[in-house]
Amino acid sequence: MSLFPDYLLATIDFITTLVHRCPKLEALNLSHCVSVCDTCVKIISDELHSLRRLNLDGVLWITDSGLLHLADSKAVHNGSLNSIWLDGFELSNSGLNEFIIRLDYATKRLSGDVDDIIYSETGHHVFGIQQLWISFCDHIEDEAIKSIANLSTLVALTLRKTHQVTPVGLSSLFITSFNHLDHQLNLRYLEHLDLSEAPGLNDSVVMDICNCCGNRLRFLTLNWCWEVTDIGVNQIIEVCNSLHQLSLIGNSTIQGRAFSEIPLKVPHLIILNLTQCNHIVDNVLEDLAVKMPNLYVFDFFGERVGGELDDICHFDVSRALGKVPICTD
Template sequence: MQIFEWLKLKMKFTFKKNKKSAIKDNRVIDSSPIQDQEEKVNMLKVNASADHDNKNENDKKIVEQNLINKRLPKELIIRIFSYLDIVSLCRCAQVSKYWNILALDGSNLQHVDLFEFQRDVSENVIENIALRCNEFLRSIRLENCRSINDTSLKTLCIKCPNVELLNLKQCLKLTEKSFVNIGNNLQYLTSLNLESCNISDQGIKCIAKGCSRLQAIEISWCINISSDGLFNFADSCSNLRHIAAKGLTNMKNRVLAKIADNCPQLISLILNNCNSLTDDGIISIADNCQFLKHLCVSNCKHLTDASLIALGRNCHELCLFESSGCSNLSDNGFSALSKGCPNLMRIDLEECLQITNATIQNLANNCFKLRHLALSRCENITDDGIRLITNPTTGNLNETLQVLELDNCPLITDAALDQLSSCQNLMRLELYDCQLITKNGIKKFQSKFPQIKVHAYFAPTVASNHNRPIRSCSCKCCVIL
């Protein structure tokens, strides 16, 4: 009996000891089976929740690792952005703060064209671009951005000294201060467009002095530049290859002579509406600028065949020639031009009133690359002249010609349309106000050659008074029969 009591006390003592140890080890011992079951369920829930959290953490880490920001170094992202235009860059900059920094990095803004945003471009926009781009900026086009003023352009010139191309066409708020800043700061400038700007002799002088690398200049309709200003500019810039000076009444022969002496590498010369020029100026260019490819002298009304003869004698690389409105030019001059300039691809003879079919024959016989021929208002051109274009025995214009302009040619008839059917590559035909061309003739031509764009105009027919029926008119006070 004593042994039994001793064993009972021993078991009780062992149970209490194990319970204390379990509590110490954060284990709960309960003799109740229901409590054990609940405990197991709770433990399973806790474990499931922990597993779910761990899985979400792992998935989040995998997603973050696959993000372009994590996978690619910022240098590579910037390089990718460099292939986008400014609109796409601005859209990318709105994705996140990180992309905003990379997309608008100065290295991505080397070439900025704001022509599409003309009215929305304020002086603050230009200043922000200048501050962000700094020395990275190479070209900026601000054509028709009329809100730009001297202050914003000064910031641009100072902060972006490496600009090589600058287009300020019709930026009318700019004054002489801006052009002085261009000359003082943009020494690497090679192309400058100042068309219709308010620049005068002081500004052009500073640009000539400070921008010695200039190769292309556009000063059309800058009427405040005097003949002396143009002369000094031509004397200072010896690297010029492209000059556009339309509408400059102060463009004199001596200016062209200086350009010819100082710029022998000249390729393109645009002189439309320079009414003061005569043959002497063009002859100077022809004698010295033998690499000339583009020459436009439309509405230089004092030019004669002497200019054409000089060009044919020396400028064998000429491929574009425009002489619209030069009514003193004749077949003799164009004969010399076509023989000496076989590479002509485009020639505009609109309103050269003296030329006849002989000019067309010379072009067909000598200019085998001619693609664009303008004969508008040439009143002596007839159907026989068109036949010379299409006749393979006189040349290959029937194979090369793509555009033919015959507006206001009163002697052209529907027969000319039949002749043009042999022009294999003709793409556009201008027939405005050709009195002897009929609607039926054009419809017939278009039905055969739907790929050719034909532009024509026919005045609406007005009913004759003799054909109108007599009708009575009435008013409140009387009746008029």
């Protein structure tokens, strides 16, 4: 008698067939395939040595066991796997921490000191995880967050719902202070950052983000981060001059007067999403829409400021941007 119910057996059989028929598979998207389990992850980890991108977001029943199989996979240890999407629903803080430690060890073993790595703009290969996405980080605490700071090759990081992480923990992603004069910048190569629904994310954390990687960031999402005030927004506009998208959905504090400086200081901005931000000064957004007609500014209702009746709305953009690019350009 099988230990697995029929629906899991069918999925395990499918994954087994897939890896045997496509052993050189480089990208695998299993997002929201709810019958994928730890056994499936073990099969993938054992067989797909060339895997570069693996999406397990929305796969609720993967536990620490499956995650550690992935960390010990050939694709991690040969430097092939560079992008991982996970759902943190069933992951413990200790399990995720151990996973990150093993990823970091594999990267260091392959490439040595990260300062010696030649980054992608030169056309050379970069070993290690470059994109990490974890939704539902409800069980994650400061310990695991501090381990993520060691993944210095990260270019894109998403950590949503870090409800148990303190401001100190979030700041540790970006700056490690040894004393009041000596500090280290951690994730300084980030270009995409999403820390939505982080109660501990305040202006001090925003300052550390800006000081660490602000001038490289192209996409910054701080939705439902209620502790961010105009002080933090001012710093973002002042420092993050490469931004293409800034999303601050659900912030009920900011007035956004600094947005008037966007044409001069953030000239490449394409999307400014202020849906459910109920204290924004309307005429600032109206003037901004006039000065930058190609900029999509979304107001409290999620409608485009200065747009036509048939223009796209916030929900259209969210759906488009929410699609995970499992394959590279």
